[in-house]
Structure formats: C-alpha cells, structure tokens
Amino acid sequence: GGRVLIPSFALGRAQEITQILQTSMASGLLPAVPIHLDGLTRGITEAYEDMLPLLPEALQNRTKVSKQRPFLTGTVNLVKDKRERDGILASERPAVVIASSGMLHAGASPQYARAWLPHAENALFVVGYQDAESPGRRLLELQQGGEVMLPAQNGGKGGGGFEPVAAYSRVERFYLSAHADRGGLLGMIARYAPGKVILTHGELRARSNMAGYLNSKHDVGLPEAGELVSLKDSGKRRGSFMNTAPKKLEAMKERHARTTVSVRYDPETHEVRIALPDNLDGALFGEGDYTLEVLRGKTSRVKLREHDAEAIEGQRQADAEDTSAEEVLA
Structure with a gap:
C-alpha cells in the first residue's frame, strides 16, 4: 500500500x-x-535496450517470445523530467522508484528519500554496497527510526549542504x-589470457595482493589516480615467453636444454x-626482481616477481659500481 524507493547503481544493478x-x-x-x-538509470537502461544481442541468452529468448522490450515494458516507466518527478512525489x-545514486550521495534518489522516509507506510530497500560515510550506510545504522543527513534540496545554502x-x-x-x-577475477584473467593487467579499482593493499598473484605471468600495472598508463605489454614477463609460438618455443627449449647456469x-x-x-x-629472463624456488638443493623455478623501473635503474647503477660481472637477482 505504500511507496518504495530503491536507490541503485545505474549500470547493471538497476x-x-x-x-x-x-x-x-x-x-x-x-x-x-x-x-x-x-x-542516470534512465539513460543506461535505454542503452541496454539497444544491446539486446549482448544480453544473457535467456533474456534474449524471453524478449523474442513475448515480442516485448527487455526492460521498458509493462508497468516500467522512465521519469522524463522534474514535472513528472514532482507528480510521483505528490x-x-x-x-x-529505482533511482541513482545507489548510496544516496546525490542525484534523484535523495529527492524521493526526503519525501518518503518520514512516513511509516513507505519503504526504502538498499541493494548495493554502502560506503562508510554515505547517507545510505547511516540510514542502515538507524535502529528504531530517527534522523539521517541527506543532500539538501537544491544543494542547500551555498550548495553541497546536507x-x-x-x-x-x-x-x-x-x-x-x-x-x-x-578466484573469480583470476579465472576471468586466465580465460582471456591478456598480455597486460591493470588493477585500477580498490584499496591499495587488495590491489597489491592481487598483483602478487599475477606478477609471474603478466605485465601488471598499479597506477595512481591521474597516471597515464601504457596499454602495451612490455614483453618482459615470463608469460610473454610462455605465449611464444609453439614451434619457436620448442626450438628454444632444445637450444637451452643443456645450458649450465652457475648459482x-x-x-x-x-x-x-x-x-x-x-x-x-x-x-627467458626480463629485467626485474626474481624469486627462486629451490627443491632438494637445486633451483627448480625462477619467477619474475616485480618489474619496477626505478628498481631496475638502481640495480643498473649498483652493477656499474660492482666489480663482479655476475648479474644479481634478488
């Protein structure tokens, strides 16, 4: 009998x-x-409508059988403008109402929340992650009702207020x-076998841990915000060797089969x-820091652990000063 607001991420979740x-x-x-x-859910949903061949097969089949659009059909309606929104609110x-933003930070969702939250017959359903400082998280933390700080209408005095x-x-x-x-991310990366992997979204510690899993087979980038990143694989990873054409790989293996390496x-x-x-x-060996796996006194595997331009340059300078001609691999 009431009205329901579902704050939602516009892409996919809505x-x-x-x-x-x-x-x-x-x-x-x-x-x-x-x-x-x-x-924003309006424009994104319209974009999904235009990409039916890329949507899940079950949804494609249902759309063909029903002769209806996949999303904008039945009782589903796009709110065209402020006048229509005001009519729904009144x-x-x-x-x-499914509206962005999903965390009630901004956009249309706070407008519905201001109008509907004070009334017990209505509901607000959270369907996505809520940042610790977001209005959505503070709303979830209310136990028996109370007040929550939401973006003020028209931005408040001076704009940006709550x-x-x-x-x-x-x-x-x-x-x-x-x-x-x-596991799911590693599985997807293995499926597509990219030459380079760029980890851009998430906390630094989590990205660094993920890079550690990928570092031996892929050129991994951990860019900071605003940093320009080359999409080209450097070709110095162990993975670039493993992806060599089969005939060339076999010839290379045969050539180095009896090579003696002094450790x-x-x-x-x-x-x-x-x-x-x-x-x-x-x-066989790109520049960078390596890890060694030793089995019963014999080196069984050498893996490139980290490719760091500054570290490489520092190593070159150190090697230039070193009287030894041997290459140092940490």
Missing part, C-alpha cells in the same frame, strides 16, 4: 532489479504497480553483490648470484 520486479509481478508474487526509473498511489530528514519508513537491505572474489650463495650478504651464459636467450 536493470537487474527491474527484471526481478517484472518477473515477480508477472507471477503474482508482487502486485502490479508502476515502476519508475529516474536519474501521489499517494503505490509505486516503486539537511536532517526524519526516517520512520521500513528500511531493509538485500545482498545482490555483482563483485567477483579473487652461488653469499652467506654474508644473503644474496643468490646467478651467472647467466652469454648465449642465453634474453626472452
């Missing part, structure tokens, strides 16, 4: 929620009420995470010094 509601209404699990898409008819809003409607959280875990450990400096033969193919 369309998923639309599908869940449409299916539930068609099967009778939910009463058929208007579903309004507002904010109406007391049951309705569902104002307290009474929150007595029903508030619930639904876990619909679209994130893959580490010496210095107990005073804790350095492992490896003297590589002059005729060893440079494709």
Whole structure:
C-alpha cells in the first residue's frame, strides 16, 4: 500500500532489479504497480535496450517470445523530467522508484528519500554496497527510526549542504553483490589470457595482493589516480615467453636444454648470484626482481616477481659500481 524507493547503481544493478520486479509481478508474487526509473538509470537502461544481442541468452529468448522490450515494458516507466518527478512525489498511489545514486550521495534518489522516509507506510530497500560515510550506510545504522543527513534540496545554502530528514519508513537491505572474489577475477584473467593487467579499482593493499598473484605471468600495472598508463605489454614477463609460438618455443627449449647456469650463495650478504651464459636467450629472463624456488638443493623455478623501473635503474647503477660481472637477482 505504500511507496518504495530503491536507490541503485545505474549500470547493471538497476536493470537487474527491474527484471526481478517484472518477473515477480508477472507471477503474482508482487502486485502490479508502476515502476519508475529516474536519474542516470534512465539513460543506461535505454542503452541496454539497444544491446539486446549482448544480453544473457535467456533474456534474449524471453524478449523474442513475448515480442516485448527487455526492460521498458509493462508497468516500467522512465521519469522524463522534474514535472513528472514532482507528480510521483505528490501521489499517494503505490509505486516503486529505482533511482541513482545507489548510496544516496546525490542525484534523484535523495529527492524521493526526503519525501518518503518520514512516513511509516513507505519503504526504502538498499541493494548495493554502502560506503562508510554515505547517507545510505547511516540510514542502515538507524535502529528504531530517527534522523539521517541527506543532500539538501537544491544543494542547500551555498550548495553541497546536507539537511536532517526524519526516517520512520521500513528500511531493509538485500545482498545482490555483482563483485567477483579473487578466484573469480583470476579465472576471468586466465580465460582471456591478456598480455597486460591493470588493477585500477580498490584499496591499495587488495590491489597489491592481487598483483602478487599475477606478477609471474603478466605485465601488471598499479597506477595512481591521474597516471597515464601504457596499454602495451612490455614483453618482459615470463608469460610473454610462455605465449611464444609453439614451434619457436620448442626450438628454444632444445637450444637451452643443456645450458649450465652457475648459482652461488653469499652467506654474508644473503644474496643468490646467478651467472647467466652469454648465449642465453634474453626472452627467458626480463629485467626485474626474481624469486627462486629451490627443491632438494637445486633451483627448480625462477619467477619474475616485480618489474619496477626505478628498481631496475638502481640495480643498473649498483652493477656499474660492482666489480663482479655476475648479474644479481634478488
């Protein structure tokens, strides 16, 4: 009997929620009420409509059988302008609004929240991650109702302000995470076998840990905000050797099958010094820091652990000063 606001991420999540509601209404699990898409969810959903061949096969088949559009059909409506939004806000008819932003930071969703949160017959359903400082997280932390700070109408005095809003409607959280875990990400990377992997989104510690898993087979980038990144694989990774054409790879293996490499450990400096033969193919070892795996006193594997331009330059300078002709691999 009330009105429901679902703050949602515009890309992917809003369309998923639309599908869940449409299916539930068609099967009778939910009463058929208007579903309004507002904010950035409008343009993104229209873009999805134009990409039907790229959508899941089940959705394509259902669309072909029903002869209807995949999302904007039935009771689903795009809120065209402020006048239509004001009409929805003023109406007391049951309705569902899916609006961005998903954390109630800005956009259309705070406007509906200000109007509907004070009334107990309404509801607000959280369907995505809420940042610790977001209005959505503070709303979830309210136990028995109270006030939550939301972006003020028209930005408040001077713009960018917040104002307290009474929150007595029903508030619930639904876990619909679209994130893959580490195993899922590694599986996707293995599936597409890229020459270079750039980790751009997430906390530094998590990205660094992920880079550690990928570093031996891929050229991995950990750029900072605003940093220009080359998309070209440097070709100095172990993976670039492993991706060599089969015939060339077999010939290279045969050529180096009987190569002897001298390894010496210095107990005073804790350095492992490896003297590589002059005729060893440079494709086998790129520049950087390596890790050694030793089995029963024999080096069984050498893996490139880190490719750092500054570290490489520092190593070159150190080598220039070193009287030894041996290459130092940490």
